[in-house]
Amino acid sequence: MKKTLTALTLVLAGPAFAEGELNLYNWGNYTSPEMITKFEEETGIKVTVTDYDSNDTAMAKIKAGGHGFDIVVPSGTYVPIFIQEGLLMESNPNQMENFKHMDPQWVDVEFDPGRKYSVPWQWGTVGVTVNTSVYGGDINTAAMVFDPPEELKGKINVVPEMNDVMGMAIHFAGGEQCTEDRDTLMKVRDILAKAKTNWLSMDYGNIEKFAANDLSAGINWNGASMRARDKNPDIAFGYPQEGYPVWMDNAAILADATNVEEAKTFLNFIMDPENAAMLSSFARYANGIKGSEEFMPDDMKTAPEIVVPEELKGAAYIAKTCSPAAIKLYTALWTELLK
Template structure:
């Protein structure tokens, strides 16, 4: 009955606003290969709005682009720590999603989050984990250890792809060495740098295109997000997603509206639209991640409900959501990253 009522209210909202926003526009800036075409088509038909989508490959790319100003974008999908940074820099509009019609569908644990307490600027898009996936036929040992990336066995040497992402690579390295995150200890950072530079000798590439790298057979192990790992496994069934004993990152990508959005009203319509369970499920069915909207499970593809990349084993460590580091730490990390990319 609740779902029926929600669907009815969404239909009434569409009927009352479609005319007002006919021939309108919405410009989305999202991670590449992360937006459900079915979702966009449904939104366009519901409200008579033309949607355009551009892609980026990292939170830092997003931030740099928005800081330039005058992007013409309305909606962006920053990760958890980047939401906080963009709020602090005055880049996001305070759109008050907590006052929107579909906000009551949000899973309570995702409301009072440290990056947007009470949800005044953002709503969930997708959430998941960052670990790695490896071909279980190529490597037949225990996959649940970061040593496969940083001290790989012979069969994986030269067959590894790492994300081209400073935070993900450095945080994984810190966990492997059992050092704390947001680390400003010079001795530990020196050891980390030496370890990463040596480990790089066994890597083939550093690339965000994890699905393509794995499904093409270019590599046998790739640092990856769990949703991308599931999508890759559907094409290469021998792939196994790891839950390293040393720990791994949890993340949530969020939907927010830029403060200078040229189509502010349409952006708010989109925010409310994706909090409807059936629409949130369209995002998950395409991207392969959980979404933070209660009731969406009923509309998800059956193979997602018990996918090993989505459902963590009971003995897996708790994912760690890493907050933004201080400028001093970021400066250290940039130096390490520059050295690693040489």
């Protein structure tokens, strides 16, 4: 199925006491319609949600100007870049009423210390999704994608997010996150070039394809993998023992936002535990807001995509922003991979 970017406009008649509009630029299939409806009904602010498929896509469109968006949802690895480029407003979410609900571990984060620019949207892990009716061996390895068994070849999808794929490939090659070591990166290049011959696609939209058995393996996000398992019980999520990233996506107001007060209202709204739970219930990721768990489905409390096996917790690493030199090297390899 050809990947398309769509704009979803959710319009409901708001209360007579309020008016306004808000333009949200977010990852596709990642925004709870139920939460948007509740926000519109409670505030009278009409929300338009426009989708993107990668951090790079979002940044390129915003840097080009004339986009008309108020809020964007970049990953933590991209927040410092957005800030350095002057693309985000210092909106001080840390002074908003609902900031008290934020889990302390997500306050003084490296990408936005003290939360002057952003609030948590959702967080999760990057691993491998595998159809266990096709492959019955150990799936807790990135070999499912980078050196796949015969039964998986030709039915593999890799999400088109450079940092996620490069990070996993570097660890598979025996390196560390953000390495600039040329020998390691040449090994990564060779691994990716050989692996790509066994891939079917590099596509963001994969939930329905896994559910329909059109895909058998791939690099994927844990929530997307759970949503596929909800539709197909043969789908399982593996945590690569070689190393896998923990990430957080964050909502932030753009420096050239038109609807600033509406955007601030929205940031405060999604820090409310019940509203944060709506995001998690829809996309199947954790959210970084204390007290939201009591409003979420019971199956998320025990889901294998959410609860990391004890023996594999040590393989996790927090995704961070690499140096400009490292990013330049990774971009060159990524560009070569996409040819």
